[in-house]
Amino acid sequence: MEKRQPTPTEPQYFILAALLDGPLHGYGIIKATERATDGRLRLAVGTLYGALERMERSGLVAVDREEVVDGRPRRHYRLTQDGTGTLEREALRMQQAAAVVTGRLGTLKTARA
Template identity: 75%
Template sequence: MTRQKPPLTEPQYFILAALMDGPLHGYGIIKAAERATGGRLRIAVGTLYGALERLERAGLVTAGDEEIVDGRARRYYRLTTDGAEALGREALRMQQAAALVIGRPPDAGAAPA
C-alpha cells in the first residue's frame, strides 16, 4: 500500500503559492500570503520560518541567494519541482473537496419530511 502524503497546512499552502512566480524573502512571502487571502491569513514570523524549515527538509522549497539589506541578511526561497507538484496536488484535493459541497443542491442533505 502506498503511503499518501498528508495535506499541506494552510500556511504551508500559501507559502508555496507565494513562491510560484519566483523566489521571495521571508517578508515578501508573508505579504504575498496576506494579499492572496485578502488579509485573512497573517503568517507570524516564527510560523513562517518553522514552516520554511519543514518545507525545505521535505524538498518542497530551497533557500537560495542571500543579500544584506540594512545590515540584516535576507535569504530568498524558491519552489522546487517537488514543491510545485505538491502544491498542484493540494489545490486539486481542495477543489475536489469543495465540489462535493458546492455542487450539491441546497436541500440534498435534508431529511425527508
C-alpha cells in the same frame, strides 16, 4: 518511485502559492499570503520561518540566494519541483472536495425551492 508529501497546512499551502511567481524573501512571502487571502491569513514571523525550515527539509522549497541588507542576512526562497507538485495536488484535492459540497448544496437548494 515518487516520495509522497503529507498534506500541507493552510500556512504552508499559501507559502508555496506565494512562491509560484518566483523567489521571495520572508517579508515578501508574508505580504503575498496576506494579499492572496484578503488579509485573513497573517503569518507571524516564527510561523513563517518554522514552516520554511520544515518545507526546506522536505524538499518543497530551497534557498535561492542570500544577500545582506542593512547588515542583516536576507534569504530568498524558491519553489522546488516537489513543492510545485505538492501544491498542485493539494489545489486539486481542495477543488474536488469543494465540488462535492457545492454540488450537494445546489441540489439541496433546488429541492427546497
